[in-house]
Amino acid sequence: MISLSTSAILLRFVFGGLAVVASTIVARLIGGKVGGIFAAFPAVYLAAVVGAIWHVSGDQAITVVQSISKGALIGMISDIICAVAASYFILKHGHWKGVLLSLGIWLGTSSIIYFSLMV
Numbered sequence: 001m002i003s004l005s006t007s008a009i010l011l012r013f014v015f016g017g018l019a020v021v022a023s024t025i026v027a028r029l030i031g032g033k034v035g036g037i038f039a040a041f042p043a044v045y046l047a048a049v050v051g052a053i054w055h056v057s058g059d060q061a062i063t064v065v066q067s068i069s070k071g072a073l074i075g076m077i078s079d080i081i082c083a084v085a086a087s088y089f090i091l092k093h094g095h096w097k098g099v100l101l102s103l104g105i106w107l108g109t110s111s112i113i114y115f116s117l118m119v
Helices: 006-029 032-039 043-055 058-093 095-118
Strands: none
Touching: 006 032, 006 043, 043 058, 058 095
């Protein structure tokens, strides 16, 4: 496992922040659906991959990037399920309760997928 350096943390901050700003601007200019596509931009994933490549070299970098990618796949599947749950729960229960229920679905889904693949 690699440790997080200040530059890796800053990289995640910049990528994530730019993705949030871009999705907000696009949503206001074009509409929520297109803004939602930008909101799903894998900024943290890309920052993690770039950070790993900066700090690890050779075969170890390949192993680290593969591990990050497997985790990202679990996260992306869980994000899709969370988005579907949010569109249902927010309409049914209101904003705050719908968001909390959706995040619970995300946490449960992520945990189930992760632990079922670890066995």
